[in-house]
Amino acid sequence: xxxxxxxALLLAVLIWVLFPLYWAGITSLKExxxxxxxxxxPFVQFIPTLANWQDQFRLAGRDILRDLQNSLxxxxxxxxxxxxxxxxxxxALARFPFYVGPLRxxxxxxxxxxxxxxxxxxxxxxxxxxxxxxxxxxTPLALILAHTTMNLPLATLLMRDTxxxxxxxxxxxxxxxxxxxxxxxxxxxxxxxxxxxxxTGILAFAFSWNEFIYALTLTFERATTIPLLIAxxxxxxxxxxxxxxxxxxxxxxxxVLLAFAxxxxxxxxxxxxxxx
Amino acid sequence: xxxxxxxxxxxxxxxxxxxTFTVYxxxxxxxxxxxxxxxxxxxxxxxxxxxxxxxQDPRTHNALRVTGLFVGATVAAELLLGFALALLFHRxxxxxxxxxxxxxxxxxxxPIALAFLGMMLFHExxxxxxxxxxxxxxxxxxxxxxxxxxxxxxVLLDIWQWTxxxxxxxxxxxxxxxxxxxxxxxxxxAGRWALFRHVLLPLLTPVIVTALLFKLIYxxxxxxLAFGLTGGGPGISTEVLALYIHRQGLEFFNLGYASxxxxxxxxxxxxxxxxxxxxxxHLYERL
Numbered sequence: 001x002x003x004x005x006x007x008a009l010l011l012a013v014l015i016w017v018l019f020p021l022y023w024a025g026i027t028s029l030k031e032x033x034x035x036x037x038x039x040x041x042p043f044v045q046f047i048p049t050l051a052n053w054q055d056q057f058r059l060a061g062r063d064i065l066r067d068l069q070n071s072l073x074x075x076x077x078x079x080x081x082x083x084x085x086x087x088x089x090x091x092a093l094a095r096f097p098f099y100v101g102p103l104r105x106x107x108x109x110x111x112x113x114x115x116x117x118x119x120x121x122x123x124x125x126x127x128x129x130x131x132x133x134x135x136x137x138x139t140p141l142a143l144i145l146a147h148t149t150m151n152l153p154l155a156t157l158l159m160r161d162t163x164x165x166x167x168x169x170x171x172x173x174x175x176x177x178x179x180x181x182x183x184x185x186x187x188x189x190x191x192x193x194x195x196x197x198x199x200t201g202i203l204a205f206a207f208s209w210n211e212f213i214y215a216l217t218l219t220f221e222r223a224t225t226i227p228l229l230i231a232x233x234x235x236x237x238x239x240x241x242x243x244x245x246x247x248x249x250x251x252x253x254x255x256v257l258l259a260f261a262x263x264x265x266x267x268x269x270x271x272x273x274x275x276x
Numbered sequence: 277x278x279x280x281x282x283x284x285x286x287x288x289x290x291x292x293x294x295x296t297f298t299v300y301x302x303x304x305x306x307x308x309x310x311x312x313x314x315x316x317x318x319x320x321x322x323x324x325x326x327x328x329x330x331x332q333d334p335r336t337h338n339a340l341r342v343t344g345l346f347v348g349a350t351v352a353a354e355l356l357l358g359f360a361l362a363l364l365f366h367r368x369x370x371x372x373x374x375x376x377x378x379x380x381x382x383x384x385x386x387p388i389a390l391a392f393l394g395m396m397l398f399h400e401x402x403x404x405x406x407x408x409x410x411x412x413x414x415x416x417x418x419x420x421x422x423x424x425x426x427x428x429x430x431v432l433l434d435i436w437q438w439t440x441x442x443x444x445x446x447x448x449x450x451x452x453x454x455x456x457x458x459x460x461x462x463x464x465x466a467g468r469w470a471l472f473r474h475v476l477l478p479l480l481t482p483v484i485v486t487a488l489l490f491k492l493i494y495x496x497x498x499x500x501l502a503f504g505l506t507g508g509g510p511g512i513s514t515e516v517l518a519l520y521i522h523r524q525g526l527e528f529f530n531l532g533y534a535s536x537x538x539x540x541x542x543x544x545x546x547x548x549x550x551x552x553x554x555x556x557x558h559l560y561e562r563l
Contacts, residue, residue, distance in 0.1 A: 003369070006364065006365075006369065007371070009364065010365070010369075010371050010372075010375060013361065013375065013379075014374070014375065014378060016436070017378055017379055017381065017382060017436075017440070018378065018381075019404075020390075020393055020397055020436065021381065021385075023393075023396065023397065023404055024393050024396070027396065035402075036401075036402040037402075038404055038407035038408075038411075085289050085290040085293055086290060088286040088287070088289060088290065089286060089287050089289070089290035089291070091286055092283045092284075092286035092287040093287065095283075096279060096282075096283035098283070098287070106557065106560050108287075108291075109560040110553065110557045110560060112290075112294075113553065113557070113560060114550075114553060115294060115298060116493055117493055117545055117546060117549045117550075117553070118298065118542070119496065119497040119518055119541060119542070119545060120497065120499070120518075121497070121499060121517070121518035121519075121521045121522055121538065121541070122302075122305070122521070122538040122539075122541055122542050123298065123301045123302065123305065123538075124522070124525075124526075125305065125308075125521075125525040125526065125531060125534055125535060125538065126300075126301035126302070126304045126305045126308070126535075127297075127301055128525075128526065129304070129531075130301065130304075145297060146297075148293070148297075149293065149294065149297040149298060152290055152293060152294060153294075156290055157560070181279060181282050182282070206384050209386070210384070210385075210386035210387065210388075210389075212386070212387065212388045212499070212500045212503075213499050213500070213518070213522070216503075217522075217526055226386070227386055227388045227389070227500075230386070230388050230389050230392050230504070231388060231503075231504065233392060239392075239395050239396065239399065241396055241399075241402075244392050244395070244396060245393075245396065247389075247392070248389045248392050248393050248396075251386045251388070251389035252385055252386060252389050252390075252393075255384040255385070255386065256381045256384050256385060258384070259380045259381060259383065259384035260377060260380065263376065263377055263380050266380050266383060266444060267441075267444045267445055267448050270383070270441055270490060271445065271486055271487075271490050272490075273560070274486050274490075274556055274559040274560065275445060275448055275449070275483065275486055275559070276448065
């Protein structure tokens with residue numbers, strides 16, 4: 001009896017989670033007039049069509065491709081930069097003792113952690129003014145700088161956590177054998193940390209892909225990303241379900257698909273390494 | 277001795293990056309908050325005028341109230357729901373792996389895209405929710421056009437997106453609970469409630485505080501959902517603080533005033549979070 005109730009609850013939770021995504025999916029496959037009706041089953045209740053997808057790419061193909069390209073560039077570059085700087089700092093914090101006045105390693109780690117408190121809305125105005133002065137407004141570089149800053153605490157703390165969990169003995173063996181610190185890092189430690197590096201990189205990529213407020217503020221025409229393509233879908237004559245659903249799916253799918261690859265890492269990522 | 281140079285060379289780029297792109301803008305913003313500047317004419321010194329204005333601005337009060345309601349409702353609902361679900365599903369059963377895989381999806385959903393998806397779901401004539409409400413014979417619900425329900429709709433989207441976070445955190449927490457104290461309590465004849473209240477809950481406190489801290493931080497920053505779903509409306513009924521600051525700064529170009537609002541926001545958020553950060557910092561204290 002209890003098992004049956006739990007099974008029903010499990011089903012209810014699955015429907016609750018999946019329904020909005022399913023609705024976006026079927027809406028994108030409906031004829032415009034059909035999108036106003038509560039039909040759920042393609043082939044049974046309505047005839048699916050790819051016309052909305054084709055129309056979107058025919059009418060706005062250049063905008064979509066440009067935004068996809070920008071999103072890809074910004075997310076890949078900012079994730080790589082955050083990963084590079086974050087692994088270096090994370091390794092330093094995991095392997096060497098730091099004394100800065102009264103501060104120790106965990107105080108420095110807490111300082112990195114405290115950066116996540118900062119709401120982007122607070123720094124976005126000075127960011128806008130700097131980028132304006134540097135002539136970087138509406139360039140991918142402006143967003144790469146912003147998103148790297150956003151992801152750097154994440155990368156530092158997750159990589160520190162990873163290096164702490166690797167046995168010191170392997171590096172020590174390499175050092176005794178006469179390898180330099182950097183050689184030991186590159187040839188011994190990094191291969192062991194590879195799964196964590198990939199997972200952290202994927203998280204940073206997804207967070208950058210989804211980021212909206214910096215993109216809204218720093219880009220407007222040439223360097224716009226996918227979230228701005230969505231925000232531009234607001235129509236004066238009301239919301240056009242068949243168009244909006246296509247754009248929503250373009251934004252949703254890449255990070256959601258990547259998420260399945262890093263499931264085990266999600267809790268660690270969202271708590272910056274505090275919980276596994 | 278060689279290591280002394282290496283360790284600083286490894287740490288300082290990241291520290292320098294954050295100082296350049298976070299601390300420097302914050303200092304700049306602080307100076308700006310004591311000036312009046314609208315980009316067209318040169319900035320003028322304003323002293324504390326922007327802060328006085330902020331304290332008296334009814335729209336600031338509204339933004340604080342809306343943000344407070346949003347944070348309170350989302351944090352409470354998501355933590356309670358996530359905890360309840362974790363307690364229920366913390367057992368070997370078929371489908372649990374599928375559930376864990378599926379609930380990750382909302383967390384990776386772009387919030388601005390979710391807001392536009394929400395416009396479709398909450399559409400008052402032709403959305404699936406409106407169809408469902410009509411099918412059960414209830415009247416029309418003004419999900420987005422009524423000032424009192426609009427905030428509820430934004431909260432619902434956030435609950436959809438973030439309950440999985442609390443669920444996964446608590447599931448991991450429950451998996452890490454040591455069995456001995458629980459078995460000992462059972463041997464001592466503790467009832468289910470006593471077991472929960474006096475054994476399980478204390479063991480889970482660090483996990484609960486961590487989930488609370490991070491969800492609080494993520495909730496307070498809310499911008500995309502309100503911007504996309506309701507645009508802060510109807511009226512200013514869903515205008516959260518981040519949205520109001522963004523409007524003052526980058527729509528009305530009251531850069532000084534927006535900076536003073538930013539600082540008030542930052543101080544409020546920091547004061548709320550620092551106590552919690554200090555409670556979880558031991559989790560980072562492995563060296």
